[in-house]
Amino acid sequence: MNRLPRSFFERDTVIVARELIGSVLMRKIGDQLLSGIIIETEAYGYDNDPASHAYGGKRKRNVPLFGPSGHAYVYFTYGNHYCMNVVAKNSAVQAGGVLIRAIEPIQGIALMKLHRNKDDMRILANGPGKLAQALQLTTAHNGIDCTDSDELWIVKGKQLPVHITPRIGISKAQEKLWRFIL
């Protein structure tokens, strides 16, 4: 039902990051459906982007970033947290992805509260680590094809007005305006 196709992700990483705002991230755990509107993203490039995990070439951790667009790249960081990206790049570049930084929960809110062990709606999924915890995403989901998965995918939403800012939480390439937020 209006799932975003691979062609959506096979475009410039920055464009995809911007257009993902307003789309709906879907997650199915057993028979439970969780979803939320994507309200914050960041684009990560390749050898043009020192802040990207793909910078410097293919390694064990970043393999999905070099694979087909539309697949998930889920990594572990800071010793505690998982973060989810969708691989997105045009055919001219070898790697790139979009970090999904925040969603506004729509479905499965009770289950998200359980996963997060928090009751406050406002802090359920308003950050990349929180979002991954709310949706129970781990490296087990690394590499999933979101254009063809029944546990993790993205559906088309409304095109909404978007704020553009520098990326956060990074120390390199801070000049790039590759963060998009509702």
Next chain:
DNA sequence: CACCCGATTATCT
């Protein structure tokens, strides 16, 4: 809300 800091581990561009 702002700032500070500890947690905890994979990776080191």
Next chain:
DNA sequence: GATAATCGGGTGT
């Protein structure tokens, strides 16, 4: 050994 695409608890305003 240092750093990291982060979070949450503490303290102060």
